[in-house]
Amino acid sequence: MPPKSTEPTYRQAIEELETILRALETDAVDVDDLTSRVQRSAELIRLCKLKLRSAEQAIDQVFENLEDEEDTDDFA
DSSP: OOOOOOSOOHHHHHHHHHHHHHHHHTTOSOHHHHHHHHHHHHHHHHHHHHHHHHHHHHHHHHHHHHHHHHHHHHHO
């Protein structure tokens, strides 16, 4: 059985980003903590971009398969 991923889901990443943003907007972040929060935000943004690209590729593949099926149906 493969190990469970500790990577957050897209929704979890967005929620964490929103939490960090709210803390930054209210000045609730200590200057000493600021760097780590900005670094974590960058990691979460990268993760979200990867997940979005992956979803886009999967959706594109579905549409390509549908088009291929339509082309095949035209010759049947």
